[in-house]
Amino acid sequence: MVLGDVSCSGTESALREYFVKLEGGVDRCSGRLEVKFIHSWATVCDADFDWQDAQVVCRELDCGGPSALQKGSHFGRGKGSIWSKNFQCEGHESFLHECLTTDRPQKSCTHGVQLTCKGPDDLRLVNGSSPCSGTVEVYRWGQWGTVAQYNWDLNDAAVVCRQLGCGSAVVTPIRAHFGEGSGRVLLRDVSCNGSESALRDCGAVDFRHIDFPHKFDAGVICSDFVQLEGGVDRCSGRVEVKFNQSWATVCDADFDWQDAQVVCRELDCGGPSALHRGSHFGRGEGAIWSQHFQCEGDESFLHQCLTSDRLEQNCTHGSGMGLICTGPExxxxxxxxxxxxxxxxxxxxxxxxxxxxxxxxxx
Structure with a gap:
């Protein structure tokens, strides 16, 4: 096919015309979901959208996979029309317009879909015990390679875990802890402040032309089930657990000292020093965790603890559990x-x- 009468404003990121975009986010891989409708953009209602639909959107935008579906107007309210269809993707489609659609029942749409994708597939962890641990490999200059350990710290690791949707950074193993990587050592002296959404946003030294040994490869271990959010550091904050690929707030009525011991241990944060109730570290935005943890206190990971249905049904974001750990030994x-x-x-x-x-x- 030959294109004719191509007309660009100069601000587009690609020559192709997309059917879908994310608007109002921190980058092109996050924002409010909109689709092209009669030469203008329409907001997609959040009541009609699930994780399989999100997988297709992130794939179409070359943004990796989805990492979070937020509720409300996290990325602002749309100004155009509301999309009148309900997408029914299976998750393997390459483009959103390939998915089946059905008419959406006539009901008011309060909010649009708020989606965050992991970003382009330019980061991975290899040879670890889970998808959230391993040697750090980056895709740069048309090849996969590793990162040298020099100046590698928890701020850098926090960005890796965030980009991969893996929760909080726990440990930054060095000296090829997970085995020596393949390819070349591409980066060294990575310098993140810890708040970046992707490792590509951090400063680093181009090391691809240096013949450097892999025995100094950097690694990361993330906690992909529990995190502390809103505190002064990674060892304090509101307790959240991974639920349906997003983060859910743990109710303060469901949490005791034994549970806190396990959380602090999993995050490599020593032991608990204080429990704070009543959303001491701010209100969460996602779901409320529906289970009651019953840890004995000696488990290594929170997901190893027994759980039971929570009897208290009126838990709100105003009663989130807050925890302060002593910090790593x-x-x-x-x-x-x-x-x-x-x-x-x-x-x-x-x-x-x-x-x-x-x-x-x-x-």
């Missing part, structure tokens, strides 16, 4: 005769290190 004594004697070690870059390598007072 930074020093310890090992191989001594008591908890107060031994070789001094410090925790850095996801590993324990002796203060003076090679000099040990105890076996």
């Amino acid at each position: 930074e020093v310890r004594l090992v191989n001594g005769g008591s908890p107060c004697a031994g070789t001094l070690q410090f925790y850095h870059w996801g590993q324990w290190w002796p203060i003076h390598p090679g000099i040990q007072a105890f076996g």
Whole structure:
């Protein structure tokens, strides 16, 4: 097919004309969902949209997969018409217009779909025990490669976890903890402030022309089920758990000290120091978690705890559970005769290190 009479304003991101776009977000991969309707844009109602539809939209926009469906007017209200159809995608379609549609029942549409996609498929974690852990690999300059560990920290890891929809960053393993990567080492000295939506938005040194060994590859371990949101750091905030690929607030009536011990342990944040009720760290925006955790306190991960149906049915975003953990352990004594004697070690870059390598007072 040959195109004729091409007319661009100069601000378009691609020559093709899309049937779908995301408007009002922080980038082209997030925002309020709109579709082309009679040469103008129409808002898609949030009551008609599910995760399979979101997968197709993100794929069509070359934005990876969906990471969140927000309720309300998170990205603002549309100004045009309301789309009159209900999409019924199976999730494997390449374009939204390929999905079956049905007439939407006549009812008022209060809000449009608020969608955030992970972004272009230019980041992955490999060789980990889950999709949310492993060696960091990035796609740059037409190839996949790794990131050198130099200046790699939790701010960088937090962006990786956010971009992949994997919750909070827990540990930043170094020295090819998950095995040496393939390809070339493409980046080093990544410098994120922790608030970026994607690793591509962070500064970094182009390292592709340097023959650098993979034994210094950086890694990430994310917590993909629980996170603390709205606190002063990653070890404090409102308790949220992953539910239907988005985050749900945990009710303060359902949470005790044993549950808190597991959350702090999973996030590598030491132990709990305070429980705050009544949405101390702000109100959540997603769903309310429908289960009651029954942890014994010694579990490594919150999803290992038994759960039961929550008896209290009137939990709102005003009664979200807040938690403050002590923070990660930074020093310890090992191989001594008591908890107060031994070789001094410090925790850095996801590993324990002796203060003076090679000099040990105890076996």
